[in-house]
């Protein structure tokens with residue numbers, strides 16, 4: 001194993017509370033009733049515009065016109081920019097696990113569908129910024145996950161091969177992107193995945209607790225080899 005690529009929302013951090021507040025502030029500004037945080041969490045993972053579209057549709061709108069969706073997305077971004085660092089939290093033991101991986105000399109990347117403008121500030125707020133050498137957001141490149149491009153781009157930036165890297169994510173979007181990139185995929189079971197068990201997508205590894213990443217065979221071999 002040469003490198004690890006991490007999804008952000010639902011994998012490194014529980015960000016649904018701040019995303020839900022941003023969506024509900026947007027809905028309120030269009031005189032729509034709020035949606036529950038649990039429901040909104042099932043809409044996360046395909047980028048912010050898709051989150052806004054799903055929320056509008058759930059709030060009773062038809063498929064919004066492109067101009068209307070643009071307006072709502074812009075409004076959401078304004079609200080989220082003001083509040084994306086209020087209630088978001090790392091999942092348990094994320095910093096220690098990233099630290100252990102870094103100590104093994106493994107380069108780490110974040111490959112998220114979250115708009116790029118939020119990625120570095122959110123990682124800084126979570127005190128995770130020091131661990132990653134590459135950050136790719138949903139609008140950094142021409143395509144986002146489930147396209148392979150952002151994963152391949154991250155591997156290229158770290159000078160590693162996709163086959164010898166590991167994607168860690170929480171949703172089918174991450175699994176499809178990893179498969180398209182020819183990369184093994186470990187799926188965390190505590191994230192969002194549209195309200196469905198991520199095990200249904202048959203990832204290569206299932207992670208119930210974040211530190212279990214260190215037990216993944218090619219990583220644990222590496223750990224025991226180094227420990228000798």
Ligand SMILES: O=C(O)COP(=O)(O)O
Nearest residue numbers: 008009045046047112113
């Ligand atoms: O913005 C989203 O929809 C989620 O982003 P993720 O790729 O980090 O899960």
Ligand SMILES: [Mg+2]
Nearest residue numbers: 007009010170
């Ligand atoms: Mg995710």
